[in-house]
Amino acid sequence: MSSPRRVLKGSTVAVVRRCSERRFFLRPSSRLNRVVRFLLGCYARKYGIKLHAFVFMGNHFHLILTDTKRKLPKFMEQLDAMLTRVINKHLGRQGRLWESKPYTSWIFETREELLQHLVYLVANPVEAWVVRTPDRWPGVISLPSHVKTSLKVTPPPRGLFGRGREGSALPSESLLEVHVPPFFAKGGAERYRRLFQSALDAYLADLHARKGRYSGRQSAKTLDPFSAPKGARTGPSFGLIPALTNATKEKRLELKLWRHAVRDAFHRWRNNKNTVFPQGTWQVVVRHKARVVPD
Numbered sequence: 001m002s003s004p005r006r007v008l009k010g011s012t013v014a015v016v017r018r019c020s021e022r023r024f025f026l027r028p029s030s031r032l033n034r035v036v037r038f039l040l041g042c043y044a045r046k047y048g049i050k051l052h053a054f055v056f057m058g059n060h061f062h063l064i065l066t067d068t069k070r071k072l073p074k075f076m077e078q079l080d081a082m083l084t085r086v087i088n089k090h091l092g093r094q095g096r097l098w099e100s101k102p103y104t105s106w107i108f109e110t111r112e113e114l115l116q117h118l119v120y121l122v123a124n125p126v127e128a129w130v131v132r133t134p135d136r137w138p139g140v141i142s143l144p145s146h147v148k149t150s151l152k153v154t155p156p157p158r159g160l161f162g163r164g165r166e167g168s169a170l171p172s173e174s175l176l177e178v179h180v181p182p183f184f185a186k187g188g189a190e191r192y193r194r195l196f197q198s199a200l201d202a203y204l205a206d207l208h209a210r211k212g213r214y215s216g217r218q219s220a221k222t223l224d225p226f227s228a229p230k231g232a233r234t235g236p237s238f239g240l241i242p243a244l245t246n247a248t249k250e251k252r253l254e255l256k257l258w259r260h261a262v263r264d265a266f267h268r269w270r271n272n273k274n275t276v277f278p279q280g281t282w283q284v285v286v287r288h289k290a291r292v293v294p295d
Contacts, residue, residue: 004262006255006280008107009070012052012181014117015063016104017080020096022228024058025087028139028221031156035086036140038153041174043078047071050179052147055124056140058223062121064114066182073282076103086161091225106251111183118181118196119203126207130220133204138217142178144196148189150177 019025026032036056044051048069055062065072084097108114120127122144125137134141154173155161161170184192261278269275269290277284279293 004259005073005102005105005282006107006258007067007070007072007282008280010066010068010182011107012064012066012114012183013072013105013107014121015065015072015076016060017076018060018099020099022059022099024223024225024227025091025097026056026061026139027058027223027225028056028137031090032087033138033140034153034156036083037151037176038155038170038174039079039082040140041151041153041176042170043075044177045175046078047075049075051142051177052179052181053118053121053142054140055121055134055137055142057124057128058139058220059228062124064118064121064181066179070282072105082161106255108183111181114181114183115196115199119199122200123203123207125220126204126214129212130215131217132208132214134200136217138221144193144200146178147180147193147196148178150175 033056040051040054043049044065048067048071050066050068051063052066053062053064067075080098080103087097088094108117122134122141125131125134125139125141131137134143152173153176155170180189180192184195187195258278258280262281265275265277265281266284269277269284274291277290277292281290281292284290285292
């Protein structure tokens, strides 16, 4: 069986998706920004995804979201496919847009871990030496001030989406909303915004203490989309937040053990269809109606 993906209803999740060969296919532009915002709003509503933060860099994107209906794989499948269609058409190319391995995701278990990653996500363009403050990033990004706000987005020219059923089924407008994460719901939106902004300001102060020059927002908009950064990098990087790096190592071990349990259940299930899979098993449950420990 393929590598199992853990999907839990109501979980708050970080997602990272990278372009094939790390090329800058997501280079910011007014048209691409409009497409991304429109599709995020459409598919978040369709699949019960509550978005908390997002940033689309030149060759990858980050999302933090809550999966209220246990539909994250479907959400990502649709988003990946439609962005591939639009960007390939825009760039006059064919073929795979994303790296061959599936998107990376992990589930948050504490509010401290979540806050650290929220800060890291928003500071991505600054840590990459592009702009000095996140609000200067010319691509799609959510800021603390966007929490509990919504943006109506009208679609770009329909021709970009192609003539398929998926393109024709898109609505005439979408609503892109940024929600307070469940971990912080009790304190209210304003308190969460202040906490988020304060943590971000402290992190940015550390980044600004580095020596170096920012390339500027114009450089991000004029990148060759078929180029790639020099030097190899594999997997997500967490910059100056060691707590996130350590947490990710722990989560990788936890995920490895969970996948081992799923594979063991799968081998038993082939001979006994009453086998119960571990909590969070998704694909075999959706495709074959296998039994699973409830969320």
